[in-house]
Amino acid sequence: MSRFRVCIVDYKVGNLRSVENAVRRLGYDARVSDSADEVRRADALILPGVGAFGPAMQQLVASGLIGPIEAALALGRPLLGICVGMQLLATDSEENGLHAGLSWVPGHVRRLRPPEGFGVPHVGWNDVTVRQPGSPLFSRVEAGAHFYFDHTYHLECAPEHTLATAAYGVTVTAAVQRDRVMGVQFHPEKSQAAGLRLLRGFFMAAGAPGPAPC
Amino acid sequence: MLKRRVAAALLVSRGLVVQSLGFSRRLPVGRPEIAAEFLDRWGVDELVLLDLDASREGRHVSTELVARVAAASNVPLAAGGGIRELAEVDALLRAGADKVCVNHAARERPELITEIARRFGDQCVVAAVDVARVDGAHAVWCHVRRRALDVDLAAHLRALAALGAGEILVQATHEDGSGRGFDVALAQEASAAVGVPVLVLGGAGRASHFEEVLLQSGAACAVAGNYFHFTEHSVTTTKALAARRGLPVRVDTAARYADSAFDADGRLEKRADDALDAMLHVRIPKEII
Numbered sequence: 001m002s003r004f005r006v007c008i009v010d011y012k013v014g015n016l017r018s019v020e021n022a023v024r025r026l027g028y029d030a031r032v033s034d035s036a037d038e039v040r041r042a043d044a045l046i047l048p049g050v051g052a053f054g055p056a057m058q059q060l061v062a063s064g065l066i067g068p069i070e071a072a073l074a075l076g077r078p079l080l081g082i083c084v085g086m087q088l089l090a091t092d093s094e095e096n097g098l099h100a101g102l103s104w105v106p107g108h109v110r111r112l113r114p115p116e117g118f119g120v121p122h123v124g125w126n127d128v129t130v131r132q133p134g135s136p137l138f139s140r141v142e143a144g145a146h147f148y149f150d151h152t153y154h155l156e157c158a159p160e161h162t163l164a165t166a167a168y169g170v171t172v173t174a175a176v177q178r179d180r181v182m183g184v185q186f187h188p189e190k191s192q193a194a195g196l197r198l199l200r201g202f203f204m205a206a207g208a209p210g211p212a213p214c
Numbered sequence: 215m216l217k218r219r220v221a222a223a224l225l226v227s228r229g230l231v232v233q234s235l236g237f238s239r240r241l242p243v244g245r246p247e248i249a250a251e252f253l254d255r256w257g258v259d260e261l262v263l264l265d266l267d268a269s270r271e272g273r274h275v276s277t278e279l280v281a282r283v284a285a286a287s288n289v290p291l292a293a294g295g296g297i298r299e300l301a302e303v304d305a306l307l308r309a310g311a312d313k314v315c316v317n318h319a320a321r322e323r324p325e326l327i328t329e330i331a332r333r334f335g336d337q338c339v340v341a342a343v344d345v346a347r348v349d350g351a352h353a354v355w356c357h358v359r360r361r362a363l364d365v366d367l368a369a370h371l372r373a374l375a376a377l378g379a380g381e382i383l384v385q386a387t388h389e390d391g392s393g394r395g396f397d398v399a400l401a402q403e404a405s406a407a408v409g410v411p412v413l414v415l416g417g418a419g420r421a422s423h424f425e426e427v428l429l430q431s432g433a434a435c436a437v438a439g440n441y442f443h444f445t446e447h448s449v450t451t452t453k454a455l456a457a458r459r460g461l462p463v464r465v466d467t468a469a470r471y472a473d474s475a476f477d478a479d480g481r482l483e484k485r486a487d488d489a490l491d492a493m494l495h496v497r498i499p500k501e502i503i
Contacts, residue, residue: 015310121380123380123411124216125217146464148290150337151337191288191289193501211503
């Protein structure tokens with residue numbers, strides 16, 4: 001296993017085991033942790049999350065980890081938010097009332113309002129269109145690859161921060177990036193080879209070693 | 215564009231994946247984590263792990279088994295069998311499941327669905343419904359008491375969705391192990407009744423059955439158990455063929471069978487000898503992620 005250290009921020013929300021399994025499969029040192037010290041020592045951070053925005057944000061605030069994560073970002077460590085973990089990066093969310101987010105990627109989390117015939121939530125495998133060529137996240141992903149989505153809300157933000165979109169009657173924000181802060185609405189840890197390739201791109205941009213030669 | 219899903223059911227009895235016939239006879243296949251690993255590599259869109267004995271034996275699907283299957287795959291995993299309590303759901307999600315299937319407990323205590331949806335989100339709860347054909351009509355079937363329930367199917371499905379079920383898995387028990395094809399009428403009835411995605415299970419016997427049920431009904435996902443075992447690349451070839459016939463499915467695997475020939479039963483045909491000879495010296499690089 002490589003010494004590249006990935007901290008999966010544990011603020012008691014969601015299925016962390018799958019993210020941990022995926023990072024381990026790539027050969028990195030995955031640590032699921034709620035310790036500020038672990039956040040400080042990580043080479044890259046993952047902010048997972050499922051469920052509703054409000055309780056997730058409350059839990060993150062209660063964990064006391066926002067300060068240490070900001071400190072890690074200031075040192076140039078990258079962060080990847082997954083699903084609700086990506087939505088938390090926004091300014092605010094309209095899910096069950098208005099809730100303030102982290103404001104690391106300016107934008108608003110709004111309910112998907114697709115036309116008749118498209119059910120909400122948006123569940124299943126959808127292909128994405130990369131809007132910012134050259135981004136590390138999609139550098140190793142094949143064109144037209146599919147990812148597994150499962151969500152009712154998405155992050156609406158400025159085009160310069162919208163990394164990729166998916167078509168579902170409306171344009172769904174699939175991935176965002178502002179400097180070292182990145183987020184994906186889909187679940188790379190559940191998206192087979194395409195998901196692992198995306199994670200590999202994220203870690204390699206942070207200085208992680210590439211795939212082991214065989 | 216959102217794709218229609220092709221999922222595999224891992225039916226587990228006494229710790230082994232089995233093929234199930236007529237909802238009663240079982241043939242052993244092998245260890246669940248090995249089956250999960252193969253199906254994942256072959257590009258299955260989802261795994262549904264169901265412990266067939268749990269409800270009757272008064273226990274729930276083993277978290278240790280779920281952890282092994284989750285570690286062997288990276289694809290959405292739904293786990294079901296004997297789930298009654300929120301604490302069990304919590305333990306299964308922590309073990310690596312993404313969703314849970316509730317069946318018997320939701321008939322006894324429907325609020326369970328609402329409780330799971332409130333706590334973990336409605337994407338997390340799949341209501342599983344067994345259906346039998348009784349006097350030519352579809353009836354909700356209780357596998358524990360082995361009798362049909364006196365409820366209207368469409369109303370029952372709508373009630374489950376209203377309780378908070380994020381998806382509904384409809385199993386045609388009368389087609390279990392038949393290989394005759396999915397119950398298309400049931401898939402139409404179920405998907406017309408509710409707005410949430412409907413998954414259909416039971417009866418798959420050949421590749422064409424998947425495109426048949428998905429093109430002729432609004433079901434989001436066709437699930438098969440027996441069909442995917444014992445055939446190399448079964449998921450990949452099934453999806454390759456369905457895509458060729460116009461079904462929007464995801465074919466992202468390294469092997470895509472884009473120019474392969476299939477016979478009338480949807481089985482891969484052997485290539486001509488000279489084509490195989492020519493392939494002898496073609497080096498196919500290992501997929502490196």
